[in-house]
Amino acid sequence: MTEAKTFRYKTNLARKMSAPGGRSADEALAAADRALSSHRDAAMQALAVILTRLEAACAAQRRPDIYEQAAALLDLSGFFETGPLHPAIFSLCEISDPGAGVWDWPSIEVHVRAIRRILNSECRDTDESRLLLDGLVAVRQRLQNRTRPG
Template sequence: MRSPHIRNVATSLQRQMARPGGIAVAEAVSRAEQGLEAQRDRTLLILQDKVDALNDLCARRAPETTDEVYAIASALVDMAGFLEIPPFYSAAYILCDAAHRMVAAKAWSWPQVEVHARALTLILANDCRGGDEIDQMLAGLRAVAEHKIQAVNDGPGQAEQG
């Protein structure tokens, strides 16, 4: 029996890749960043629409919409991560986590969701910039979420159902 003979076959893609040309990495990165920046305004409008929908859910307080709150918060986290806007991302993430925990504990709190929705609205109004005030607001959101979770863990009837 003969041993197999291996041949190296040059494909057209290999030949094209071997030819000099194209653009420098720095130019490619610059173009990619310009492309992302072009999407920023459109994505900010979508963020605003999602926050408006969240505020609408808070106004209606329909029990069957609690899953929608989590879905909106999750979408906000994804988009804020895409745009790399840390303050908005943090606020959306805290809401997402709080909504998940409230559903799991069967202790929904519309006032808590409203606080988060207002914070997201304020961050958008501030062009998603950070700062000491925003950092304090985010710390407050974390404290509210942790307080509500602790109230649920301390026993039934402790969490506000509002």
């Protein structure tokens, strides 16, 4: 009987990964952060444009557009350090989600105004922004408690 022979083929990728040199994971992450931060100003301008659309949808009470614009804000703000902006937008998404069943126009408007104030303050973590976030949490909890049976 003939004995089977097994051949181990080393792929090009395996050879490159085992070769000395290259970047460490920390170096690669730092380079990626630097590259991403070079787009921060453009992203902040894009956030302002989306927020203007959100404000217009809110003024016209175009309910379907609210969640869509809020989700777009959330997606973009998540790429950058935006301090209190991201949790404020997340809160808006929570109360404007069509499936959440907690819709309330005054609460939506309060969230949109708070988001504008936070964005205008360059997303800094300040006493005012913390107070705004605390208020948004209270508004969201009130809405969610109102819809729960009990």
